[in-house]
Amino acid sequence: MGKKLTNRLNDLTSSEWLYWTDTLYITNYPPDATHYLRKAHGAMKPPELMADIIKFFTKKGETVLDPFAGVGGTLLGAALTDRKALGIELNPEWVKVYQEICRTFKVREGILERRGDFDQSPPDIFPEMVLGDCFEIFPTLADGSLDAVITDPPYGCQHKISGFKSETNFNMFNLQESKDLANAADFPAFLELMKKVGQEVWRVLKSKRYFVMILGDRYRDGEYIPLGYLVSQVMQEVGFKFKGLRIWCNKATQRPLKPYAIMTSFVPNITHQNILILRKE
Numbered sequence: 001m002g003k004k005l006t007n008r009l010n011d012l013t014s015s016e017w018l019y020w021t022d023t024l025y026i027t028n029y030p031p032d033a034t035h036y037l038r039k040a041h042g043a044m045k046p047p048e049l050m051a052d053i054i055k056f057f058t059k060k061g062e063t064v065l066d067p068f069a070g071v072g073g074t075l076l077g078a079a080l081t082d083r084k085a086l087g088i089e090l091n092p093e094w095v096k097v098y099q100e101i102c103r104t105f106k107v108r109e110g111i112l113e114r115r116g117d118f119d120q121s122p123p124d125i126f127p128e129m130v131l132g133d134c135f136e137i138f139p140t141l142a143d144g145s146l147d148a149v150i151t152d153p154p155y156g157c158q159h160k161i162s163g164f165k166s167e168t169n170f171n172m173f174n175l176q177e178s179k180d181l182a183n184a185a186d187f188p189a190f191l192e193l194m195k196k197v198g199q200e201v202w203r204v205l206k207s208k209r210y211f212v213m214i215l216g217d218r219y220r221d222g223e224y225i226p227l228g229y230l231v232s233q234v235m236q237e238v239g240f241k242f243k244g245l246r247i248w249c250n251k252a253t254q255r256p257l258k259p260y261a262i263m264t265s266f267v268p269n270i271t272h273q274n275i276l277i278l279r280k281e
């Protein structure tokens with residue numbers, strides 16, 4: 001009789017584990033009930049996707065950090081899977097959207113359901129999202145205190161911050177702008193900032209646990225920028241072992257292909273994102 005394997009990482013069966021290792025990760029998630037609030041953020045991720053990733057890299061009750069939390073895809077994924085989580089987000093508009101979801105939704109049988117107007121039940125306790133610059137919040141987190149860091153960082157450089165709708169928030173624009181990783185001066189500067197993120201993640205993550213990042217590649221000024229590859233190289237400099245990736249594509253929200261340089265030269269329609277899997281070994 002073979003020795004019974006103990007699952008040291010998650011609560012999956014061996015077949016569930018096996019199927020999750022397919023490098024092609026094609027999903028077809030339709031918009032969930034919170035989508036009408038989350039869609040204000042142009043780069044939000046489906047809570048179902050985040051729940052699926054969280055289920056692989058943690059056990060029930062463990063704690064996940066998302067230092068670039070947006071409108072809360074990862075935190076909602078944690079709520080769906082009975083994990084604890086902490087999110088950090090720079091833009092107050094996105095924190096407000098997340099708080100509105102926490103106030104008006106509940107988790108029932110693994111899905112997010114809108115609370116009825118006359119629902120008297122106590123509100124669900126959702127994971128906390130802290131407003132601030134992750135570089136200022138990281139030092140408040142203890143060494144080796146987290147079971148996984150799962151995030152979707154801003155990718156690129158010289159983006160404009162969107163989402164500041166009110167006058168007060170608009171006045172904060174300059175302050176926030178300089179801290180938003182999407183506004184790095186160029187890709188080398190972005191990679192330097194990502195290295196700083198990696199160093200902080202290395203410190204707060206438990207040994208043998210995972211840092212998972214969703215990152216799209218870019219095409220800019222006629223150049224293909226393999227951002228997933230570049231960031232994984234930087235993280236190896238920090239000390240992480242690059243364990244591989246999954247190529248993710250959500251069919252349900254795929255944009256129509258654009259006719260870039262047809263009959264002239266190959267220009268890709270980038271319809272996938274890289275899910276980089278790094279381990280603190």
Ligand SMILES: C[S@@+](CC[C@H](N)C(=O)[O-])C[C@H]1O[C@@H](n2cnc3c(N)ncnc32)[C@H](O)[C@@H]1O
Nearest residue numbers: 044045068070071072073090133134152180181
């Ligand atoms: C790609 S989005 C994350 C979206 C998220 N996964 C969701 O489902 O909504 C990246 C987020 O990082 C935030 N961000 C950028 N620089 C930051 C910083 N220095 N500290 C914390 N958050 C930051 C941006 O405001 C943006 O919302």
